[in-house]
Amino acid sequence: MVNEDVLALVNKGEMLPLMEEFYTIQGEGFHKGTAAYFIRVGGCDVGCHWCDVKESWNAETHPPTKIDGIAEKAAKYSDTIVVTGGEPLTWDMGPITKALKAKNLQTHIETSGAYKLSGEWDWICLSPKKNKLPFGEIYDKAHELKVIVYNKHDLIFAEEQATLTNKDCILYLQPEWSVKDKVVPLIVDYVMQNPKWKVSLQTHKYLNIP
Ligand SMILES: C[S@@+](CC[C@H](N)C(=O)[O-])C[C@H]1O[C@@H](n2cnc3c(N)ncnc32)[C@H](O)[C@@H]1O
Ligand SMILES: Nc1nc2[nH]cc(C(=O)O)c2c(=O)[nH]1
Ligand code: SF4
Numbered sequence: 001m002v003n004e005d006v007l008a009l010v011n012k013g014e015m016l017p018l019m020e021e022f023y024t025i026q027g028e029g030f031h032k033g034t035a036a037y038f039i040r041v042g043g044c045d046v047g048c049h050w051c052d053v054k055e056s057w058n059a060e061t062h063p064p065t066k067i068d069g070i071a072e073k074a075a076k077y078s079d080t081i082v083v084t085g086g087e088p089l090t091w092d093m094g095p096i097t098k099a100l101k102a103k104n105l106q107t108h109i110e111t112s113g114a115y116k117l118s119g120e121w122d123w124i125c126l127s128p129k130k131n132k133l134p135f136g137e138i139y140d141k142a143h144e145l146k147v148i149v150y151n152k153h154d155l156i157f158a159e160e161q162a163t164l165t166n167k168d169c170i171l172y173l174q175p176e177w178s179v180k181d182k183v184v185p186l187i188v189d190y191v192m193q194n195p196k197w198k199v200s201l202q203t204h205k206y207l208n209i210p
């Protein structure tokens, strides 16, 4: 295929810049501890200074890959597929979720919600970022809200974001990894004082798995 054709397919979500795929244990949030196959799509311009996958940001460094092949491979590993990135909503998630659903797979997304919600999802983890706020229907559709806590101001941000979510949305505070020793005590105190929140940890990092 010539470059233009590839670009057109990426623009339609028929191909995606694929950074990596791996079978692991969901480390975070509601489904932590559960086996799942991860698809990490390249491309993100949200720019979180503490992002733990900055290599994902530049989509051009990740090969455009046909979604049918991605779905085919995923189905061999697990019935639960987590699409993450990068920011997956940079791209049209319609075609890949359609391909995954056609194989009867559960579709989960990890997203900042910075771009328009696309795709058909069984589970939406919304992790809002101050520098590019979520908008629109994602607040009504999110199953969990996972706010990263880097400092105490993030607790105020977390409360603001929680007021925008639907009533069934499960609320998590997750320590930013590099400052966890400092913020875990803050989070623990906060959750005891405000028990509508739960603690989420990046348990895969403690387990030394992807
Ligand atoms: C790398 S992001 C990719 C998906 C999407 N761009 C997002 O931010 O939700 C996956 C998850 O890791 C979280 N995350 C990224 N860097 C982190 C860090 N240093 N400490 C804790 N959580 C982090 C994000 O907030 C998000 O919930
Ligand atoms: N094990 C594991 N669990 C995760 N949950 C969310 C992740 C992500 O980077 O989106 C992630 C990840 O990178 N690894
Ligand atoms: S939105 Fe997600 S992928 Fe993008 S910089 Fe922030 S944490 Fe990293």
Ligand SMILES: [Mg+2]
Pocket: 052
């Ligand atoms: Mg991760």
